[in-house]
Amino acid sequence: MAAAAASPPVKIGIIGGTGLDDPDILEGRTEKYVDTPYGKPSDALILGKIKNVDCVLLARHGRHHTIIPTNINYRANMWALKEEGCTHLLVTTACGSLREEIQPGDIVIIDQFIDRTTQRRLTFYDGNHSCLPGVCHVSMAEPFCAKTREVLMDVAKKLGIKCHSKGTVITIEGPRFSSRAESLMFRSWGGDVINMTTVPEVILAKEAGICYASIAMATDYDCWKEHEESVSVDKVLKTLKENANKATSLLLTSIPQIGSMEWGETLQNLKSMVQLSVILPKH
Template sequence: MEKEKELGGEETESIQIKIGIIGESGLDTPAVLENRMEYAVCTPFGKPSDTIIEGDIENVPCCLLSRHGRIHDIMPSNVNYRANIWAMRKMGCTHILVTHTVSSLREHIQPGDIVVPHDIIDHTTGRISTFYDGALGSPFGVCHLPMYPPFSEHTRNHLISAAKELDLPTHVKGTVLTIEGPRYSTNAENNIYRKWGADILNMTLCPEAVLAKEAGILYASLSLVTNKECWCVGQPIAATQEIIYTYKKQVDKIQKVLMKAISNIAKEDWAEEVLKAKILVCSNFANSNR
């Protein structure tokens, strides 16, 4: 590893950037991903959703994982979020960029827009949101993790900059509310979520974002708006196939944003931020020996 001098004169080791990508972005095509290898990663929490595809994107080492499996046969509540994040950690990822499809709770957020969320509301009920649960094979102790900010701001800004460079309609902030699913929300629920301050709805961001932070990995989401929720009386309620069609029609621009962001992220030295992310976990860890 190369060493760089900080302002105080001390030397710090630079680190090898490796970017994990979770979603259904289609980035595993030969035209985008070079030197492709697949790994079946074992974790203390079971199997990830699929094999990890490792390769280079824009000459940057990356690891790709399909959140719902490559044939999309895992419903949101059954995604093994802990295994997915642990596998990315085991593969040595310093960053995780994720793609999400979301529905809009606000008039100004339109289908086809990109949202780079800055905050989350976890409204799920049946998902384990920590590695430190006391079960056999889990890390020892308890981690009382601060969740502000829930995303890596520096990483988030790279997604925003990449989308703006491509002249795509992008919202630089947004609060995501994650519901349990797989059903969609009622109109009454929509109205409650809007009063809570939620801007978009999703079924998979939590506990993924929490676990990435607990793993000491810099995490940010690139969310594509596929439809408006049922609160919007002026628009017909979108069927699942229509939502899937909208995503597939827009997936090219998601790919382009990710590729540009990956290239720009790799140009910077992230040693200090990666270290801070790990220190945050260690400084909020408690067990009977401390």
């Protein structure tokens, strides 16, 4: 019997969302500007360590928050992190709550999404890049990595952070917020939180064979809730400022734990699944 393939060294990519992209969490930081077949990522990759685990931080909207959700080059971001050797992606995202019990300041470890975007490139396999020939019909039944989510939930519990162990995120195109009619419709669809960036990030991570998990921080009640102030930028930023330390402590405690675990089988399964999803062109 052939020996099991050696597990690649764990390297964790961190994509920081609005108000959640503080580079100070990394020790021994260096910056690296890269290019990809899909163009330039949102900003420099910031390389460093968290408790001896190699990490790569990328500010999703650029470090000065200059890129609107629609214009983020998700493919370049994902390609750059994959090229840098990331086996895992832990991302943070601000979101609106569509449920009474998910209160502003709560964290949700989302497990499903509904895509309401309209202007985004959702695959690496678009026929325009010879590095990835064919068409990829990747499975999205389980979009997020269950094993990584499990670690985040366990750590949140140990740290006493109020955390919802699953949730469906609705990703809208933005940059505007929802109308009240849309907000109520999304609730009726079974949405738990709403944001502007999970799609296509989670899809591209799957195509790249990276274990992807998202720490969603509820900042407001969107605009569905009567007698509650509707979402606004200052409300979002205020809640993020008051609660960003939760996401930070979750990352700082989870990363060493992920780094100490065995991921060979999980990563191999991801890789095989992607290979089986690609239909190569006939010659």
